[in-house]
Amino acid sequence: xxxxxxxxxxxxxxxxxxxxQVARRTAQPRADLAAIVAAEVTAALGATAAGQAxxxxxxxxxxxxxxxxxxxxxxxxxxRRKVGRRAVVTTTGKxxxxxVANIARAIADAGGDILDISQTLVADYFTMIMIxxxxxxxxxxxxxxxxxxxxxxxxxxxxxxxxxxVVTALQRV
Amino acid sequence: xxxxxxxxxxxxxxxxxxxxxxRAVTMGxxxxxxxxxxxxxxxxxxxxxxxxSASALVATAQAVEADYAVPITNKRISxxxxxxxxxPSRAPRVVEAAVVLDRAAGELGVDYIGGFSALVExxxxxxxxxxxxxxxxxxxxxxxxxxxxxxxxxxxxINGDAVLIMGRVIKELAERTAREGGIGCAKLCTFxxxxxxxxxxxxxxxxxxxGECVINVGCSGPGVVLxxxxxxxxxxxxxxxxxxxxxxxxMAFKVTRAGELIGRExxxxxxxxxxxxxxxxxxxxxxxxxxxxxxxxxxxxxVAEILEEMGLERTGAPGTVAAxxxxxxxxxxxxxxASSHVGGLSGAFIPVSEDARxxxxxxxxxxxxxxxxxxxxxxxxxxxxxxxxxDTSAETLAAIVADEIAIGxxxxxxxxxxxxxVPGKSAGESVIYGGLLGEAIVQAVSRFRADRFITLxxxxxxxxxxxxx
Numbered sequence: 001x002x003x004x005x006x007x008x009x010x011x012x013x014x015x016x017x018x019x020x021q022v023a024r025r026t027a028q029p030r031a032d033l034a035a036i037v038a039a040e041v042t043a044a045l046g047a048t049a050a051g052q053a054x055x056x057x058x059x060x061x062x063x064x065x066x067x068x069x070x071x072x073x074x075x076x077x078x079x080r081r082k083v084g085r086r087a088v089v090t091t092t093g094k095x096x097x098x099x100v101a102n103i104a105r106a107i108a109d110a111g112g113d114i115l116d117i118s119q120t121l122v123a124d125y126f127t128m129i130m131i132x133x134x135x136x137x138x139x140x141x142x143x144x145x146x147x148x149x150x151x152x153x154x155x156x157x158x159x160x161x162x163x164x165x166v167v168t169a170l171q172r173v
Numbered sequence: 174x175x176x177x178x179x180x181x182x183x184x185x186x187x188x189x190x191x192x193x194x195x196r197a198v199t200m201g202x203x204x205x206x207x208x209x210x211x212x213x214x215x216x217x218x219x220x221x222x223x224x225x226s227a228s229a230l231v232a233t234a235q236a237v238e239a240d241y242a243v244p245i246t247n248k249r250i251s252x253x254x255x256x257x258x259x260x261p262s263r264a265p266r267v268v269e270a271a272v273v274l275d276r277a278a279g280e281l282g283v284d285y286i287g288g289f290s291a292l293v294e295x296x297x298x299x300x301x302x303x304x305x306x307x308x309x310x311x312x313x314x315x316x317x318x319x320x321x322x323x324x325x326x327x328x329x330x331i332n333g334d335a336v337l338i339m340g341r342v343i344k345e346l347a348e349r350t351a352r353e354g355g356i357g358c359a360k361l362c363t364f365x366x367x368x369x370x371x372x373x374x375x376x377x378x379x380x381x382x383x384g385e386c387v388i389n390v391g392c393s394g395p396g397v398v399l400x401x402x403x404x405x406x407x408x409x410x411x412x413x414x415x416x417x418x419x420x421x422x423x424m425a426f427k428v429t430r431a432g433e434l435i436g437r438e439x440x441x442x443x444x445x446x447x448x449x450x451x452x453x454x455x456x457x458x459x460x461x462x463x464x465x466x467x468x469x470x471x472x473x474x475x476v477a478e479i480l481e482e483m484g485l486e487r488t489g490a491p492g493t494v495a496a497x498x499x500x501x502x503x504x505x506x507x508x509x510x511a512s513s514h515v516g517g518l519s520g521a522f523i524p525v526s527e528d529a530r531x532x533x534x535x536x537x538x539x540x541x542x543x544x545x546x547x548x549x550x551x552x553x554x555x556x557x558x559x560x561x562x563x564d565t566s567a568e569t570l571a572a573i574v575a576d577e578i579a580i581g582x583x584x585x586x587x588x589x590x591x592x593x594x595v596p597g598k599s600a601g602e603s604v605i606y607g608g609l610l611g612e613a614i615v616q617a618v619s620r621f622r623a624d625r626f627i628t629l630x631x632x633x634x635x636x637x638x639x640x641x642x
Binding site: 088090092116118120127129131141142145158160161162163164165166167168169170171173 | 175176178180181182183184185187188189236239240241242243427430431433434438510
């Protein structure tokens with residue numbers, strides 16, 4: 001059961017996250033940019049919420065079945081797109097200082113978001129697998145791929161970047 | 174993480190060391206609406222339609238390849254059997270039609286274009302005859318055009334006249350391309366029960382029941398299956414016929430999934446680019462995955478190596494047919510689960526020159542023409558990329574074709590012959606074709622003849638198997 005306070009905590013979290021993203025993407029951000037954006041958005045939302053309180057919105061269960069089905073379908077589609085916008089980056093090679101940092105920086109510079117990392121080290125050889133979110137990617141996917149491959153190769157390791165659909169298709173029935 | 178890191182590493186290994194690739198993305202294009210009253214006009218319309226329909230094929234395939242990191246080895250086009258398209262022109266020779274296919278294929282950047290074909294399982298029309306007579310010259314003057322002639326079906330029986338003609342066509346084609354070891358014959362298949370949606374050359378064509386445009390995909394992946402069997406043997410787990418079949422099935426599933434993913438995505442992007450669902454005039458649909466294991470001359474990407482990993486000293490040794498039957502069946506069972514539409518030839522290919530270990534087996538005398546024939550009863554195609562002495566007569570070639578075609582017709586399956594009588598070479602000599610076609614060792618042919626039988630003419634009646642109603 002989701003309580004009201006849970007909801008508002010979640011909302012605050014969301015606003016903070018969005019604000020941090022906005023600040024990160026701005027060329028020369030003020031130190032307090034995230035706080036300013038967060039305050040603005042919260043205020044704007046408060047106004048809307050007040051408006052809604054006067055004319056309560058119909059609960060979703062009152063929506064016609066067809067509309068709900070459509071909403072559901074579009075959510076699914078959105079979910080699919082979101083999922084379809086993730087890539088798997090695998091790096092293999094001899095361990096070297098700074099390699100993870102370099103890859104992470106290259107991904108961040110391109111606007112990618114690292115969702116998950118797993119790393120295994122056997123003797124001096126490592127395999128690192130990163131799942132990255134491409135939703136906010138600011139360069140074409142092929143460009144990111146080229147940058148990563150080139151940079152990793154310069155460090156003496158190998159890197160393969162692929163759409164996550166490949167892993168899902170091959171490894172899930 | 175959504176996947177176990179071992180799962181991601183497995184895919185990495187498949188792509189980087191086990192040669193996982195999609196052998197062919199083949200776009201089938203109907204040319205039925207291009208037939209005209211003159212050959213010149215037909216050719217102009219064929220060219221226009223190909224350039225309009227497939228302009229985005231290579232770029233799209235390359236983009237999908239980049240996104241998914243699975244290499245697409247060949248981009249190809251297949252078209253309506255050309256004899257149907259050129260027939261209304263009443264031209265006695267239709268070499269120009271092959272030339273225009275070759276030109277379009279070159280300009281579009283595709284590797285091969287299949288469908289310079291005729292369907293003559295029962296008899297021939299004048300248009301069929303014009304096309305078949307044009308094959309030697311057409312394949313000698315073009316680079317990318319592939320030709321196939323269907324001389325039999327289980328329903329219709331075997332057209333003996335056409336079989337004999339094909340013996341002569343093969344012979345003439347080899348002589349016309351003598352300087353390159355008779356390479357023209359590598360682009361010609363004589364078929365029984367030809368599939369409508371085969372993405373593999375030389376037998377690719379766009380069948381009569383197909384739509385306007387379709388994307389068919391041919392898988393590959395012998396290397397993936399081979400490595401899995403090697404790991405099974407090294408693991409210390411029980412290795413018996415059941416676990417071997419099970420391991421192949423699992424790997425075939427994964428290989429086919431890669432093909433399905435790539436094919437669907439290429440079709441989706443091409444359809445979107447052409448506005449297929451929003452008023453555009455070209456609708457591109459995903460057709461089928463052909464789940465055949467297609468070898469390449471690279472070491473480790475060989476069907477023969479799989480058979481040998483199962484325990485044969487050499488491919489061609491007694492036990493080869495049983496091992497190949499197990500392999501083909503397991504590939505089908507794994508593949509069919511992985512794809513919503515399976516079609517084409519779907520089995521395991523045994524193109525001799527294209528499979529380095531198979532060439533070795535011929536070299537040491539383990540693999541004869543007769544053992545290849547027996548193998549073709551339980552795998553995808555038939556006598557494929559087999560080199561025979563240049564002095565083999567047209568009648569003997571036709572008789573070899575007849576045997577292979579009979580295996581297909583009487584077992585209700587597709588079989589084909591892609592045989593090269595290498596001019597000037599005799600048994601045991603080698604000829605190098607290069608690229609995917611590899612190297613061939615000329616194989617001995619029986620010195621006994623069947624001339625009287627093969628020139629009897631007429632048709633071999635359809636087998637009882639055909640009467641299923």
